[in-house]
Amino acid sequence: MAHDFVKFPELTNSQLQEHIVSPFPQITEDIRVEVIKVIDGDTIKVRWDMRDFDFPVRFLDINAPEMSEGGGEARDYLKGVIEGEEVELQIDPNQRVGKYGRLLAKIISLGMDMGETMMRLGLAKSFENRNEGQIPDLNKETRIEQWL
Amino acid sequence: MADVGIYTKSADIQARAGENAPAVSKAVAATDVYVLNVESLINSLTRFNWSDAFTAGLNADVGGILTEASACLCAIYVIMGDMNAYTTRIEAEDLINVNRDKALFAISILRDKKVQKFIQEA
Numbered sequence: 001m002a003h004d005f006v007k008f009p010e011l012t013n014s015q016l017q018e019h020i021v022s023p024f025p026q027i028t029e030d031i032r033v034e035v036i037k038v039i040d041g042d043t044i045k046v047r048w049d050m051r052d053f054d055f056p057v058r059f060l061d062i063n064a065p066e067m068s069e070g071g072g073e074a075r076d077y078l079k080g081v082i083e084g085e086e087v088e089l090q091i092d093p094n095q096r097v098g099k100y101g102r103l104l105a106k107i108i109s110l111g112m113d114m115g116e117t118m119m120r121l122g123l124a125k126s127f128e129n130r131n132e133g134q135i136p137d138l139n140k141e142t143r144i145e146q147w148l
Numbered sequence: 149m150a151d152v153g154i155y156t157k158s159a160d161i162q163a164r165a166g167e168n169a170p171a172v173s174k175a176v177a178a179t180d181v182y183v184l185n186v187e188s189l190i191n192s193l194t195r196f197n198w199s200d201a202f203t204a205g206l207n208a209d210v211g212g213i214l215t216e217a218s219a220c221l222c223a224i225y226v227i228m229g230d231m232n233a234y235t236t237r238i239e240a241e242d243l244i245n246v247n248r249d250k251a252l253f254a255i256s257i258l259r260d261k262k263v264q265k266f267i268q269e270a
Contacts, residue, residue, distance in 0.1 A: 080261035110193050117256045120249075 008101030009055050013094075025050045027103060030090050033057075035082045040067055041074025041124055043102070044082070046089070060092060060104045062115040064124040074123040082109050151176050153183035155202040155211070156218035164223035166234070166243045173229025179222060186221045190214070194258040207270040217254035220247040 003011070003020050011026050033046040036054050041064025047054050065071035089105035098104045107114045118124040151158050158176040161183070165174055172178060191197050198214050206214075224247050227240050234240040257263055 076262070077260055081259045112193070112252075112256070112259075117252075117259075120253050121256050 009051075009053075010097045010101050010103050012097045024052070027089070027091060028093060028096065030088060032086055032088050034086050035084065038075055038078045038083050040064060041071045041078060041118065044078070044107070046087075056102045057089060057105050057107070058098055058102045059115045059118075059124075060090075060095060060106050061127050062118055062124040063127050064118065074118060077118070077121065077123055078114070082107070082114060085109060087114070150180055152180050153218070153222075154187055154199045155214040156183050156187065156222060157215075158183075160215050160219035161222040161226060164219050164243075164247055165226040166239070168234045168239065169223075169226050170230035170233035173226045178229065179226065182225050183218070183222055186218050186225075189221070190217050190255060190258065193255060194264070196258075196264050198258075201268060206267060210267045210270040213254050213257060213267070217251050217258060220251035220254070223247045224251075 003015065005023060009024070011020055011022055016026065016028075027048075031048060031050075033048045035044050036047050037045040039045060039056065042059040042062055043056055045054050045056050064074040067075070088108040089103075090108060091103075091105050095104050115124070119126060153160075158174075158179045161179050162169060162174050187199055191199060202211060202214060224244050227234075227243050227247070231237060231240040234243075
């Protein structure tokens with residue numbers, strides 16, 4: 001089945017190895033882009049010279065609250081600081097593409113890692129600690145199927 | 149002894165460099181060398197001329213964050229001047245880490261456009 005490049009513009013590493021031909025350049029190393037829009041506290045839409053469409057980028061190592069969970073503050077901060085600005089995307093070759101086919105990257109603005117900045121300000125958590133403080137789903141954790 | 153900093157004075161820097169700060173690099177003659185550069189860095193990084201705003205008059209209740217950002221960055225230079233002046237290398241490294249963290253925190257806040265407006269209007 002042909003890859004749906006409209007829905008999923010980024011090819012994963014394994015898809016790259018399968019030699020799927022991409023109609024536009026794939027991003028495998030650091031690039032500079034313009035931030036067109038801040039979607040929420042951990043996702044932005046960017047424009048890159050080498051592609052004729054804008055595409056989403058998710059912060060590699062942070063997790064900001066969803067908009068329905070009070071994520072407006074994180075989004076507003078990012079909007080004020082990087083929207084309309086040029087930023088550097090630092091790509092981890094081993095974690096290029098995330099859930100929903102989005103590109104994952106560290107976002108560097110004027111030399112500052114915006115992921116770190118967001119965590120420092122308490123606007124986001126590190127991806128590892130994203131579930132910190134949440135009540136665990138006991139039904140899920142104790143279900144017998146996981147032991148079989 | 150000019151003490152040329154606009155929103156950072158030598159005493160602010162010395163306080164953050166710790167009690168064992170090296171005599172040569174904590175002297176006003178030394179801090180004068182880099183304080184304006186650090187203020188310029190903060191103005192550029194936050195895309196706002198805080199030096200002009202400070203001179204024109206900022207409410208001291210909120211303007212202290214500028215001193216915090218700048219003095220902490222300058223203190224790192226003072227500490228690096230001679231890390232042997234401290235009791236242990238760890239003491240110097242701890243001071244650098246604390247100052248770095250506080251400076252980055254303050255700069256992150258200062259980059260927020262809403263905060264910039266708040267500080268000016270306070």
